Amino acid sequence: MTMDREKPRRLVVTVLAALVLAAHSVVTCSAGETQSLIKFKDSLSNATALSSWNVSADSPCTSAGTTNWAGVVCLNSKVWQLRLDGMGLGGHLDMDSLAELPALRxxxxxxNSFDGPMPDVKKLAELKSVTMSSNRFSGEIPDDFEGMRALKMVYLDGNMFTGPMPMSLANLPRLVNLNLSGNRMGGKIPDFRQMELQMVNVAYNQFEGKIPPELSNMNASYFAGNKGLCGKPLPPCKSSKKILFIAIGVGVVLVALLIVGAVLYGKKSNVLKAHPMKAQRGFGAYDAGPRDAQMNNQQPQMKKRGGDHLGKLVFVRSDQGRFELQDLLRASAEVLGSGSFGSSYKAALLGGLAVVVRRFRQMNNLGKERFYEHMRRLGNLSHPNLLPLVAFFYRKEEKLLISDFVENGSLASHLHANRSAGQPGLDWPTRLKIIKGVAKGLEYLYKELPGLSLPHGHLKSSNVLLDRNFTPLLMDYGLVPVINKDHAQQFMVAFKSPEFNHSDRTTKKTDVWSLGILILEIITGKFPANYLKQGKGANADLATWVNSVVREEWTGEVFDKDMRETKSGEGEMLKLLKIGMCCCEWNVERRWSLREAMERIEELRERDSDEEYSSYASEGDLYSSRAMTEDDFAFSVTN
Structure with a gap:
């Protein structure tokens, strides 16, 4: 009997011990990330921008995936991203501390102001993206990228690196974008074999030799400023034999010209001696010289226009000041970014006009005539919440789309980028104004482009610009017909929808799904992580997280921390949350139409009454009207 009684007692002790150990491991893990980040901070100088990093905090990430730590982005309660751009940081980058963050990608x-040799990023073997642009790093880039099989994005531009391009860097198996521009590197460019490679930018270095054939279809600007480079997309290389033959040929021609010139000069002298009046007539004929000289001065420019094959800009707006393509090429330019479609530049023209030039290489889905027709159709669109197209340029290999420059940046930058100390985030009234404007712009596209199943097709926070008054301006709309089909399905937001993921189709409600995800992003402040994935993949990360919070228990944690002080608007915020959930319902038949979503959005106000909030915000009311049923939720998680 004693033995029988001991068995359950031992079992209880064992279970309790396991629970204690599990709890201890969770606390240790959380405390570990905190200590790792604090240790990393201590290695930096001028770290006042990281004053929110609190050593007394249990963890930088809450259970809901939010954080108050500047520059820290969490996913699944782990540190997923460190975005410390423009914080004035210097000193030593303690990569050993960062290596203790298991989810850092x-x-x-x-x-910033970092200098010295490049940090040992190999210690962060699971990184997917590393950006060290616009610092003062110097010396050679170490050839030790082996084993970093997840690394896709490498931006080391705007430093003082020297030496050759490391072979292990060029051989990264999943490399998509590599930017080494604006350094002092040299030697030959190695071969690249990656299937998904989109950009290798080595502009303004000292590279030489022939550009590898794998890079021959890239933009010529990626290789500018390297005097020794040649081959497509730059002018062809000349072999040493050809150069020798050319030199010999030029020498022979020069000798022949000297001989002919000497003979003609001798004859002319004899003529003048025999007929002195002809010399006077020759002087008199020189009166017409200034006009001929003027034509001769213009001739090189005329030849340049006729021979450069650059073509002309096609303007689609009458209210925009005109300029030529050459004006853009001569303008001072600032690289704004390089996305899945191509690079964007801010061009400052004479007279103070600033425009954005976007270069597209994957835009050959239509022939020239149909492309012109579609661009003019987009140019005719006019709405307060659309960024208007100013002009376009057509060439078979690439296209340029030109629009006005919007100083306040994108919605994504305001939601997710680091802010300086004391700078407020977007409050509830501003976010409500933005989502109302976005919805109105989308409604206008549905009305004016009825023949397109995807009037926008690429609606996301980085494609919503904000003017000085935080009025939203949609960009990159109506491009699905002109983007190459394979490229569109790899990168455009509409093709990450549940219906395309499961049945390879899009509908008139697909842009509504994108609107729903955007609403959830605006109200939670969380970035839709699946937008970073190429190809299919319904955005379950954000929508599923929101639904799980509603399904299990309602807390204010779902709202972005910059809105949580808006006590008088929580009822309206809950209404917008419900609208977002109903717009990104995975079942197309049950998903709201744009008209229904518009009606509900237009009803939203900045403030609500206590009675309305109490009647609306009960857990049962919100849960019963949420976007997914229990079965739907399970389906979205398992698929």
Missing amino acids: ILSIKG
């Missing part, structure tokens, strides 16, 4: 320290 994205590291960005752009625009």
